[in-house]
Amino acid sequence: MEDNKIQEVKSPSLITTPSGGWGASVHVFAPATVANVVCGFDVLGFAVNEPGDEVIMRMTGKPGITISKITGDDGRLPLDPAKNTVSVSVQHYLQSVGRADVGLDIELHKKMPIGSGLGSSSASTVAGLFAIKTLLGDEADPAKLLPFAMKGEEMACGQGHADNVAPALLGGFVLIRSYEPLDVVRLPHPAGLWCAIVFPDVDVPTREARQIIRKNIQMKDAVTQWGNIAGLVSGLFMQDIDLIGRSMKDVLVEPVRSMLIPDFYKMREMAMGMGAVSFGISGSGPSVFAFTKDEETARLITQKLQQHLTGLKIGSNTYVSTINDAGPRVLG
C-alpha cells in the first residue's frame, strides 16, 4: 500500500454519470469480519469469504435515498433511510462528494445473522458504500470510504469503531493503529490459514458486551496483552503460524465476555484438542472462531462444536473460510 494513513477525505476522484445512465444498478457483496482477533481489542480485524451481506443499488431519477426491501433480517432493521446504517453512510458519502442530487434505491439482503459478532452491520454498510462508489465510477482508493463506514458503525453500535468496517472494506488483516487521526495498516497473513466460525444463536448485544468490559485494568495485564499483539503481528509478517497461535491470548476482555457465551471454555478445549491453532471470541460475540492449518480441521471443528451446542439445545450457524483478501466485490 502506498498510503496507509487515512486522515481525511477531501476530494474523491469523482465522478461521471455511469455508462448505464440513470436506472443503472449494481449488486455488491461485502464480507463478514472477525474483530479483536483475541489479543487486539478494538485495533485488529480480518475479513472472511463467507458469510457476508448483499446490496442491490439502483439509481433513480429523483434525489434522495429509499430502501425498498430488506430480506433475511426477520423484520429487525428499519426501512427508514434516516435510521438504516447503509443509507446513512451512503448519504454521508454523497454529501462529501457533492452529489446530494443523486437518487438511489437500496435493497439489502442480509445473508448473515444480526448480532452475531461477525460485523453484520459493517458488511451491509460496506456493501452499500462499495455499490455507490461503483455506480458513480469513483476510482478513489476504497480506503477513502472508511470514514463514511464508521458513521454507520456509530449509528449501529454507539461508537465509531473501525475494526469491522476496515477489514470488510479493505479485505485481509487490518490494524487500526490510531483513531485520531485515523491510521489504518493492512497486514499480511500466511496463505494456508483457515478460519472456522460458529455462531451460537444466543443474544449478546454489542452495546451490552462493551459495557461489561472493565474500564480500569492492571498494567501487568496490559503488558501481557501488548506482548501478545506484537507477537501476533510478527507472526503474520513472518508467516509463522505457531507464533500466531502462541500470541493469541487475551487476559483482559475474554475472561469477561466469555461469560456471555455458552460453554466457551469447553468449546475452546474441544477446538484446541482437534488441532486448532487458536480459538477465541469474534468481536463482541457470541460467535467464536478458530484458526486452523487446513480446511479439514476447520470443518471438523465447526461440526463438533455445532453438535455440542445442539446438545445444549442451542441452535447455531457455522462457516468455514480462508481469509478474504479482496474485501467487497461486484456480483453483477
Add this chain to the structure above:
Amino acid sequence: MEDNKIQEVKSPSLITTPSGGWGASVHVFAPATVANVVCGFDVLGFAVNEPGDEVIMRMTGKPGITISKITGDDGRLPLDPAKNTVSVSVQHYLQSVGRADVGLDIELHKKMPIGSGLGSSSASTVAGLFAIKTLLGDEADPAKLLPFAMKGEEMACGQGHADNVAPALLGGFVLIRSYEPLDVVRLPHPAGLWCAIVFPDVDVPTREARQIIRKNIQMKDAVTQWGNIAGLVSGLFMQDIDLIGRSMKDVLVEPVRSMLIPDFYKMREMAMGMGAVSFGISGSGPSVFAFTKDEETARLITQKLQQHLTGLKIGSNTYVSTINDAGPRVLG
C-alpha cells in the same frame, strides 16, 4: 531464527577444553541497549553499536570465579563474585552445563555510564556469558544464554527482565512476547535507521523508576498503547520509517518517567524540530534517544541537546550509532 521459543536450557552442545587449554583468555564486547522503545514497555528493546562494555576472561587452574579488576565504574560495582551480576550469571551457566569445576578470572571494563538507562548491567552480563561460551567452545545458539543473563538482571534490578539482555545478546530489535514461558522474537528493521542517544548525568535508579509507574491504568489508554506497538512492529517489518515514527507514542509510562528527566519535553521538541523520526526515554532513563533517517541529523541532535543540558549545568554523554545486529563480539 529457527527456534524463537526459549523455554528451558537442557543440554547446551558443550563442551571440550578449549584449544588454548587452561590459561586461555578471551576479550569480549557487548552492546548497550534501548529498552521499551517508547510504546513497548517491558517487551521491546534494541542494541546499538556504541557504547558497550568489555570483559576479559581467563581460565585458571583452580575451580571458582574471581574478579581481579573493574574499571570505569568509579568504584560502584562489587568485586565479590557472589554479588556481581557478571560472575553470578556465569556461575549459573557453569552449573547448568555441569562445569562447576572450571576456574575463571574476570576483568570488567565499563565503557558506558552506570544507571544510564542503556542496559549497563545487561551489557556486562552478556559480555561475561559470551566470553565463557567462547572459552568453552559452546556452539549452542546464543539465545540459550538468555535465562542466565536474566539471573543477572534479577540481581541488578530486582526483576528478571529481558528487554535489555535479549537485544544485547541477540543483536537487533527483539520482542519478548512472553516471560512465562520465555518467548523471544527477533524483529527486522529498516537499514537506514540511525539512533542518537543523550545521557544527562542525573541519577534515576532503575528500581525507583519502576516504582513510580502506575499499577492500574485505563483500558482506553492500554488500547492506544497496543495499537501503537502493533504499528511499530508493522513498521519494522514493512521498513516504513514514517509508520515507525507515528507509532512511537507512549501514553502510559513516559508521562510519569519524563518527570525524572531534565527538560524532557523541551529536548523532544528540539529533536523533532531537527528532523527526528521519534524521540523517547531509553529504558527507565535518564537517557533519551531519537531515531533519525541519517547520521548527520543524529549528530546534530546529540550536539544541540548536549549544549542545552550544559546550559542547565548538567553534564552529558552522547552516542550516535546504527542498530547493532550482531550482538556481542570477540575483540581478541
